[in-house]
Amino acid sequence: MEKRSSLFSPVLITGCVILLIGFAIRASFGVFQIPIQDDYGWARTEFSLAIAIQNLAWGFGAPFFGAMAEKMGDRKAIILGAILYSLGLVLSTGATSAWQIQALEVMVGFGIAGTGFGVILAIVGRASAPEHRSMSMAIATAAGSAGQVVGPIAAVWLLEIMVWQSVFLVFAASILAVLLMLPFLRAPDVAGKEDLEESLSDVLKLAFKDPSYSMIFVGFFSCGYQLAFITAHFPALVTEMSAPIDPLSWCGDLGIESTAVLGGFAISVIGLANILGTLASGWAGKRYSRKWLLSGIYAGRAIAAAWFIMTPITANTILVFSFAMGFLWLATVPLTSGLIAHIYGLRYMATLYGIVFFSHQMGSFVGVYLGGVLYDMTGSYTTVWWLGIAVGVFSALVHIPIREESRFSVPQVAPA
DSSP states (O other): OOOOOOSOOHHHHHHHHHHHHHHHHHHTGGGGHHHHHHHHOOOHHHHHHHHHHHHHHHHHHHHHHHHHHHHHOHHHHHHHHHHHHHHHHHHHTTOOSHHHHHHHHHHHHHHHHHTSHHHHHHHHHHHSOGGGHHHHHHHHHHHHHHHHHHHHHHHHHHHTTSOHHHHHHHHHHHHHHGGGGGGGOOOOOOOOHHHHHHHHHHHHHHHHHOHHHHHHHHHHHHHHHHHHHHHHHHHHHHHHHSOOOOTTSHHHHHTOOSHHHHHHHHHHHHHHHHHHHHHHHHHHHTTSOHHHHHHHHHHHHHHHHHHHHHSOOOHHHHHHHHHHHHHTSSTHHHHHHHHHHHHHOSTTHHHHHHHHHHHHHHHHHHHHHHHHHHHHHHSOSHHHHHHHHHHHHHHHHHTTTOOOSOSSSSOOOOOO
């Protein structure tokens, strides 16, 4: 058996590129909120529902693509995901009504599932030596964060030179381009098909009867709520609720002259800080209890969000909040996936994480859609913001009772 001792490998690098491009596109959807609304005159709720449906479809698709990767092959799952992602974007350019673009977001959501964390992190985890596994997953997650840095900036820049439909076509071509790197994505095979069919049901029964798995599932809801709401609505919130930019503020120093540009820039700041936070999470996850780290992250998010909404919203407070929230943004992903792998083994991590991720995406659906509904009802995001703080506190508490030890005397790992 070949020894895998190097941290950086073709598998890790390829996985990082796929996540970077996929998440760059996904993170930019909030930038299109106002242009599409202005183009068609839709209520804020309509486009919010489209993004919410995308997130819910992503959640539905995650366990499906995880099981597909484990039974039929990783690359087949990624190919199908990239095709659906691209096709959904292309067809969205011809949508003329809200229900059409909402329906097409189902396809986009399934595409994100096939090219996202559930499939890629499982591949990276199998290809990594045990001593590097936590950091490898963190690096791959950080690559998704890097996509969040470049995605909104690229979308804002492209919208200055072309209509939003053309930007969607550029994005569609970009996600298809990742398929050129698949020959480098070779990880150790999972067990044979017969072995998978015989034991997957046993592991699922074990997990479903385990209160700790239920607590991980429930706790991940708030992560989806907070992240999806901010990704979809924060650029609009910044544009409409913040004070005019002071030339003497940090934004003035950065050359940002309008709140619209500041909104997209804030999402990028979140992504940039998230790279640091996710890498720190991977480092800490190897050394400290993952459940306590997760509890601390959710508590930290709640504190940062409460400070922001209770403070006059200015360009400076937006940047401070964006960095603080960004540092805690996807830091939950390597810890949650690592916790599942530690408790239930690596062999079925894609499926088990995919099921937990469905809770994350239910939270995403609620956060995005409720943000649009309550905005149209009240003209403000304040109510839905406080609800996000409440679910964050709940998640901080629900992780504490988790029993953090392997359920197997010998950890289940995929054979090399």
